[in-house]
Amino acid sequence: MNVKRTFGTVLTLLGIIGLIYTGVVIIQRSGNALNLAVIGIIGLIFFLTGIGLVRNTKDEAA
Template identity: 85%
Template sequence: MNVKRIFGTILTILGIIGLIYTGIVIIQREGNAINLTVIGAISLIFFLTGISLVRNTKDEA
């Protein structure tokens, strides 16, 4: 497996975890709005970057 694909997978998983965390905290109405915005934005960046790395990396045998 390619290093870029592994890194993309890790970024995608971290992004999903961050987005789920942000959603849970928003539903429970806890936490500071600025902190949630920063965590949500970083998680979204991680998620989109990871998906992009996995999608655009070609498998070479």
């Protein structure tokens, strides 16, 4: 099992959760704008970093 690929998957999932949470709170119009911006930006960073790790990690047979 490749640790980088697993970590990339975890980061991607955390990013998706953060982005969905931000979207739901924006739609409900409940929440502080600064908090939403921080959660949204961190979610986006996690998502993009996770996708990059999964995409750029090569599968090497042992």
